[in-house]
Amino acid sequence: MWTSNQKLGYLCITAHFIDSSWTLQNRIITFCLLETPHNADNMFDMVQKSLRDWKIEDRIFSFTLDNAPVNTSMVGHLRKNLVDRYLVHHSGKLLHVRCAAHVLNLVVQDGLDAMASVVDRIRESVLYVKSSQGRMKKFNAMIARVGLACKNHPSLDVPTRWNSTYLMLESSLPFRAAFEALKETDKDYKFAPSASEWEMAEAICHLLGAFYTATKKISGRIYPTSHLYFYDVWNVKQIMEKEVTSENPTIVAM
Structure with a gap:
């Protein structure tokens, strides 16, 4: 499901398959307006229509969806429909694959709530130096003053996209000394993170x-x-288990 700026709901179905040359392909086979209400019954009707139109009802192995309850309910309807007509393998037990990327996204969003004040400080600092040519010029002077040789500048994030927040932090950390120098020379710069916030x-x-x-x-x-996710999710688990013993209570809360 995708919702437009006009609050209209659209259903997108992407098919992943191996062609006759054993090459993995992916194609959008449906992108259509979903009538209200956006419930499991309406979604099921639209998905079933798409499968029938493409004549692939008997060629489905699995559906990968996020963890929204409506998706789980919709797949339940679909599973029963396909199983009753013997069109799916293993009684449909493998039909619903929960999107691992979405699960990770939920974990990160929950953790970032505990770190909002620190992230906001970095965000406001980046926004400050990028808000005018004069401020950027002054920031560049601080970069030269502290002897940094960075080619790029800090990037500003989109708060609703945590991956861009990560890239903002990653690109801002090398400029810590420049931001600290800016704090000493610019009385209007009031968002400078403290030493503990930088850490x-x-x-x-x-x-x-x-x-x-x-x-x-x-x-x-x-x-x-499907064979790659386990190692990386395990690596995330190892890092989280290590950080949960941190002496910093904010990190533990995250």
């Missing part, structure tokens, strides 16, 4: 890096991913 940002970035790597790998479209 916190480093810890957050380390944690998010594991999630970012895992999500990027298991979101690939040109290669199979």
